[in-house]
Amino acid sequence: MENNVIGEVSFKFTSRFSQLIGRNLISNPIVAVSELVKNSYDADADNITVEFQNLLSDVALLKIADDGDGMSFVDVTTKWMMVGTDNKVHNPFSPKGRRKLGEKGIGRFSVERLAKRLKIVSTKRGDDFAISFSIDWDKYETYDGEFSNLKHEVIKIPCDINQHGTTLFLEDLRDLWGKDELLNLQKELELLRPLDINKISYKKYKFSGGNVRINLIAPDVLKSRKFIDSHFITYAQAHLYGEIKEDGSAKIRVFIKSNISASKADIYQEYTYSPQNINTSCGPVTYEAFVFLKDKRLYRSLSIENKDMNEYLETFSGVKIYRDGFRILPFGDADNDWLELNAKRTGSPEFRIATYNTIGVVYITRDQNPGLQDVLSRENMYETPEFLSLKDFVNEAFNKYTELQLNARKKKERKVKEEGQKALANAQKAVAIFTSQIGTLKQAVTETKDAQTPEQRTAHMVEVEAHVSKIVSTAEASLEKLKYAYNYYKKQTDFRSREMQIYRNIATLGISAAMFGHEALNQTVESKAIINDIFAEHASLLESANGLEQLLIDLREDLILIDEKADFYRNYLRKEKQDRSRYVNINSILLNLIEQHKNAFKAINVIPSVELVGEEKDMYLWGYEGDIDTIFTNLITNAYKALKKATGNKYLNFILSFKDGVITVHSINNGQAISQENRSMIFEPLFSTYSDGTGLGLTIVQDTLLLYQGTIKLTDDFPNTHFKLSIPRHEAPEEDA
Numbered sequence: 001m002e003n004n005v006i007g008e009v010s011f012k013f014t015s016r017f018s019q020l021i022g023r024n025l026i027s028n029p030i031v032a033v034s035e036l037v038k039n040s041y042d043a044d045a046d047n048i049t050v051e052f053q054n055l056l057s058d059v060a061l062l063k064i065a066d067d068g069d070g071m072s073f074v075d076v077t078t079k080w081m082m083v084g085t086d087n088k089v090h091n092p093f094s095p096k097g098r099r100k101l102g103e104k105g106i107g108r109f110s111v112e113r114l115a116k117r118l119k120i121v122s123t124k125r126g127d128d129f130a131i132s133f134s135i136d137w138d139k140y141e142t143y144d145g146e147f148s149n150l151k152h153e154v155i156k157i158p159c160d161i162n163q164h165g166t167t168l169f170l171e172d173l174r175d176l177w178g179k180d181e182l183l184n185l186q187k188e189l190e191l192l193r194p195l196d197i198n199k200i201s202y203k204k205y206k207f208s209g210g211n212v213r214i215n216l217i218a219p220d221v222l223k224s225r226k227f228i229d230s231h232f233i234t235y236a237q238a239h240l241y242g243e244i245k246e247d248g249s250a251k252i253r254v255f256i257k258s259n260i261s262a263s264k265a266d267i268y269q270e271y272t273y274s275p276q277n278i279n280t281s282c283g284p285v286t287y288e289a290f291v292f293l294k295d296k297r298l299y300r301s302l303s304i305e306n307k308d309m310n311e312y313l314e315t316f317s318g319v320k321i322y323r324d325g326f327r328i329l330p331f332g333d334a335d336n337d338w339l340e341l342n343a344k345r346t347g348s349p350e351f352r353i354a355t356y357n358t359i360g361v362v363y364i365t366r367d368q369n370p371g372l373q374d375v376l377s378r379e380n381m382y383e384t385p386e387f388l389s390l391k392d393f394v395n396e397a398f399n400k401y402t403e404l405q406l407n408a409r410k411k412k413e414r415k416v417k418e419e420g421q422k423a424l425a426n427a428q429k430a431v432a433i434f435t436s437q438i439g440t441l442k443q444a445v446t447e448t449k450d451a452q453t454p455e456q457r458t459a460h461m462v463e464v465e466a467h468v469s470k471i472v473s474t475a476e477a478s479l480e481k482l483k484y485a486y487n488y489y490k491k492q493t494d495f496r497s498r499e500m501q502i503y504r505n506i507a508t509l510g511i512s513a514a515m516f517g518h519e520a521l522n523q524t525v526e527s528k529a530i531i532n533d534i535f536a537e538h539a540s541l542l543e544s545a546n547g548l549e550q551l552l553i554d555l556r557e558d559l560i561l562i563d564e565k566a567d568f569y570r571n572y573l574r575k576e577k578q579d580r581s582r583y584v585n586i587n588s589i590l591l592n593l594i595e596q597h598k599n600a601f602k603a604i605n606v607i608p609s610v611e612l613v614g615e616e617k618d619m620y621l622w623g624y625e626g627d628i629d630t631i632f633t634n635l636i637t638n639a640y641k642a643l644k645k646a647t648g649n650k651y652l653n654f655i656l657s658f659k660d661g662v663i664t665v666h667s668i669n670n671g672q673a674i675s676q677e678n679r680s681m682i683f684e685p686l687f688s689t690y691s692d693g694t695g696l697g698l699t700i701v702q703d704t705l706l707l708y709q710g711t712i713k714l715t716d717d718f719p720n721t722h723f724k725l726s727i728p729r730h731e732a733p734e735e736d737a
Contacts, residue, residue: 029175030188031329032110036064036168037192038101038326041212043068044094045165050189052218055177062114062177065167069095071122073131073154080120092367099324099366112137115170121157125164130157182222187315188329189214194322194361197233201288202241202253205363207325232312233359236290237298240360240397243286246368248275250393254400260293262351262408269404282390283369289319289360289397291353294687319360319394328374328381332360335677339395342680351405353398354681362394586663587612587619587656589628594654597636606643606650608636613657621663622730627704634697635667635723642671642721658729665725673719682714701725 026032033050040048045066053061071080092100111118116137123130133154143150175181192214198204216222237260241253250273261267273280292313319339320332330336337343337355345352364372371386381387447463587610594601594608601608612619621628639652655666674682674689681687685699702712710727 026110026113028329029114029181030185032113033064033185034188034192034327034329035110037189037214040064040066040068040166041098041326042094042100043070043166044096044098046212048212048214050185050214050216052177052182052221055218055220059171060173060177062170062173063167064170065165067165070124070127070164070166071131072124072127075124076120076122076131076133076154101324101326111135111168111170113174115174116172117170119169119171120166121169122166123159123164126161127164128159128161130159130163131155132157177218177221179221182216182218186216186222188327189216191316191320192327193325194320194327194363195233195316195359197288197290197361199231200234200236200239200290202239203243203286203288232309233290235292235309236359237293238291238353238401240289240291240401241287242393242397244280244282244284244393246284248280249273250278250280252397252400254397254404256401256404259298260291262405263412267404267408269400271400278396279389279392282372282386282393283364285362285364285369285390285393287319287360287362287394287397289358289394291357291401292359293357313356313359316359317356319355319358319362321362321364323364323369323372324366330380331362337680339391339398341398345680345684349684351402351409353401354684356681360394362390364390581622581624583620583622584625584628585618586621586628586632586665587617589625590632590654590656593629593632593636597640600640601643601652604640604644604650606652608639608652608654610654610656613655614659616658619656619658619663620729621708621727623708627707630704631701631725634701638697639667639669639671639721642673643669645672646670661729663727663729665727667721667723667725668717669721670719671721674714674721676718679714679718683712 026035037048037050043066045068048066049064051063051065053063094100117134118137119132119134121130121132131154133152135152139150140147177185193212194205194207237257239253239255242250243252244250252271252273254267254269254271256267258264258266292309294310294313314334318332318334318336319341321328331338332355334356339355341353341355341358345354369386371384372390373382373384374380375382590610594610598608636652643650643652650670652669652671653666655668657664678687678689682689683698683702685696698712705712705725705727708727708730710725712723712725715722715724
């Protein structure tokens with residue numbers, strides 16, 4: 001047979017290869033620094049320094065130094081310069097027994113991501129010399145040959161025999177490292193190793209490698225600061241724990257403190273699972289999560305300031321994954337809700353935990369969890385069946401927390417109902433006894449009237465007196481039972497609901513007053529100044545009628561504006577608005593409110609508009625006018641805040657329509673956008689993106705709409721702020737119609 005082989009081929013790499021697996025693969029500079037720190041850990045370093053020099057100049061330098069074992073010339077040629085080396089696969093443990101973190105052999109290209117030029121100086125433990133070589137990554141971009149054809153000269157430098165370790169000098173940095181970026185880097189470096197939770201954890205954790213010290217230095221920009229203070233973990237309001245053992249069995253524990261539990265008592269529950277009733281394919285794993293509700297009342301008696309608690313949560317919140325004692329990014333970052341906790345809060349938000357309320361740690365290992373693999377860029381995991389198993393198992397504890405809280409609330413509601421039934425039964429019994437006694441008394445009085453002789457009448461009168469005495473003796477107890485039953489139901493039913501809504505309406509008035517009050521204050525000051533001018537210049541103004549007339553016109557306009565605002569506050573909580581339900585025209589209410597605030601919007605160059613879509617021009621709804629005031633006032637106030645911070649052509653549009661029995665309201669403005677990471681949290685109580693915000697406005701809108709079986713949602717119309725409200729139009733109740 002004729003030989004048709006014409007030659008051989010093999011893969012070759014152009015010089016652009018360094019860029020492809022450097023900056024094009026690792027998108028985040030913080031991830032790149034973390035990878036280099038992990039390399040130092042693998043080299044058995046006890047001290048690692050990340051130092052930025054001359055950041056305020058054009059010759060900024062990043063130096064990463066460690067006191068590890070260092071590299072020989074052979075190590076450089078066969079390991080550091082070997083792309084995709086499997087050295088850490090065949091030798092997974094360091095001389096100190098550390099489980100090596102890098103196995104893909106490309107982490108060193110983090111240096112290409114960070115800077116254009118690199119110099120390495122390394123001293124092997126026990127050598128009396130260091131080796132040094134430099135790489136200019138720009139040459140790889142301009143060179144036309146193959147990747148491996150570019151050579152780098154290695155030189156030998158004398159040094160102290162006691163010196164060992166590796167130092168990377170990165171010059172011509174590709175990123176701007178300002179204060180915010182450095183603070184984020186410092187947080188990440190401190191979170192590279194797990195938070196010490198051993199004070200209250202169910203297991204005691206000890207990680208290989210000992211106490212590795214990672215120090216960040218940036219004297220020009222960043223003052224020395226530590227974020228880690230593990231004592232605050234003891235302030236947690238709930239504690240979740242989960243463990244899958246090597247035999248596939250699993251355990252979950254949930255503890256909820258009394259001050260946040262629905263039962264108002266401590267809740268503790270433990271669950272056990274066999275491999276047959278839970279997916280444990282992710283392998284042996286342990287996690288612990290701690291819940292901190294953002295309510296400063298919970299921490300009043302503790303030795304911590306509310307602002308400190310908020311700072312700790314901002315730093316540590318999220319459920320983070322650690323493999324062999326080092327963090328896997330981006331799990332647990334502020335914008336990474338890998339467990340989808342925030343999304344699930346749309347149902348039963350009161351008893352579902354958000355990422356920003358949670359500090360959690362998941363512990364896995366490379367050897368026992370082989371199905372949990374990082375993607376090449378080290379910024380995620382492959383969505384393998386094992387990863388989905390891990391996700392479900394961690395979520396199991398959060399689901400149990402919600403289940404326990406809901407069951408406790410149902411139990412409490414049952415108890416309330418039973419107490420109400422008992423109170424009602426006692427009241428009914430008291431009324432029956434009282435009615436029976438009155439009946440007997442009436443019979444005795446009738447018999448007294450019908451008596452034929454004085455003796456008979458006297459005998460009956462004695463009987464009447466006995467009945468009266470008996471009624472008097474039992475009346476107080478009977479009335480107390482009636483009073484208790486009335487007060488009980490007053491608190492548990494419509495009375496409490498209406499009172500709570502009035503409180504919401506009052507809170508809305510306060511929010512609006514805080515927002516627009518300074519406008520009225522400015523006009524008051526101006527009015528006083530005009531009056532003072534009139535009195536101070538009285539004689540000359542009389543001679544100059546035009547000057548006096550203009551001042552009086554200005555004064556009248558300011559007083560009109562003040563009176564408009566005063567009318568708004570005076571009328572907002574009128575009694576008939578709050579306690580009289582009737583058909584209210586929501587279009588008319590909205591136009592009224594916009595008219596009352598038009599001058600405030602005019603001052604920020606905004607003219608709000610209201611558009612009615614469809615044939616129906618009068619949007620009537622059966623309800624309380626004060627409730628509709630509350631809904632629209634909160635929307636208007638929030639829009640004003642956002643628009644005040646924006647520039648350019650600004651607008652606030654309301655669109656009202658009625659179809660299939662539902663009134664729909666769209667509120668749209670192009671003010672300061674709500675960031676993507678905050679959009680899922682804006683309806684949470686006390687959450688606000690403004691330093692002077694109460695965090696109650698949108699929660700009040702949502703709660704008020706619930707009274708009318710209505711809903712509100714923030715649409716995906718980013719960056720606009722677009723709320724869609726849907727309200728079923730109920731007819732008047734029969735008894736009120």
